[in-house]
Amino acid sequence: DQQVKQNSPSLSVQEGRISILNCDYTNSMFDYFLWYKKYPAEGPTFLISISSIKDKNEDGRFTVFLNKSAKHLSLHIVPSQPGDSAVYFCAASARSSASKIIFGSGTRLSIRP
Amino acid sequence: DGGITQSPKYLFRKEGQNVTLSCEQNLNHDAMYWYRQDPGQGLRLIYYSQIVNDFQKGDIAEGYSVSREKKESFPLTVTSAQKNPTAFYLCASSSPGQKFSGNTIYFGEGSWLTVV
Numbered sequence: 001d002q003q004v005k006q007n008s009p010s011l012s013v014q015e016g017r018i019s020i021l022n023c024d025y026t027n028s029m030f031d032y033f034l035w036y037k038k039y040p041a042e043g044p045t046f047l048i049s050i051s052s053i054k055d056k057n058e059d060g061r062f063t064v065f066l067n068k069s070a071k072h073l074s075l076h077i078v079p080s081q082p083g084d085s086a087v088y089f090c091a092a093s094a095r096s097s098a099s100k101i102i103f104g105s106g107t108r109l110s111i112r113p
Numbered sequence: 114d115g116g117i118t119q120s121p122k123y124l125f126r127k128e129g130q131n132v133t134l135s136c137e138q139n140l141n142h143d144a145m146y147w148y149r150q151d152p153g154q155g156l157r158l159i160y161y162s163q164i165v166n167d168f169q170k171g172d173i174a175e176g177y178s179v180s181r182e183k184k185e186s187f188p189l190t191v192t193s194a195q196k197n198p199t200a201f202y203l204c205a206s207s208s209p210g211q212k213f214s215g216n217t218i219y220f221g222e223g224s225w226l227t228v229v
Contacts, residue, residue, distance in 0.1 A: 009153075034217060043117075043203055043220030044156070089156065093216060100171070101207075101218055103148070105155035
């Protein structure tokens with residue numbers, strides 16, 4: 001049973017436009033959410049996170065939105081740049097088991113010229 | 114430089130052999146983790162440790178073993194009981210988050226294990 005789902009395996013966006021990556025979760029106990037970026041043959045790097053007490057967190061070109069009632073979060077990248085081409089993982093954890101962080105299957109983002 | 118160091122980067126294992134992947138961190142983090150990534154798939158948790166001398170099984174612990182004798186080190190042994198060991202292995206670590214924020218985990222560069 002996948003508790004964190006990224007239903008789009010891939011996404012192609014034109015350079016300069018907005019990239020929107022989506023993530024759904026099923027466990028209502030999750031209260032902390034993270035996005036990671038991963039290049040091939042490298043470890044994922046932390047991008048941005050959001051706590052369940054917020055519905056939006058922004059850091060430069062990256063904004064994460066959380067809709068608790070829909071159990072849905074999204075990562076917006078604007079404007080998209082060639083270096084953003086990578087696999088993006090959504091992750092979630094619950095305060096009760098904060099050391100156990102569950103990852104989605106990832107979305108491969110390709111930025112085309 | 115502070116960080117997480119995994120070694121070796123590439124490792125080949127023969128059928129029936131046990132191999133150990135090393136993970137060292139100098140971030141003074143309490144918790145450490147091992148994840149596995151298969152081609153085109155997400156990250157699956159193998160084992161994690163919240164403190165020294167303690168560790169818990171993740172979602173796919175069968176065929177793996179770990180130890181946590183030191184805060185800085187969390188080696189993973191892939192035993193001959195692991196039927197499909199070929200994968201990319203990622204070690205990570207974290208510290209407890211602040212109030213209203215959870216753990217952010219930081220990853221090493223990964224180790225490729227191939228069975229030959």
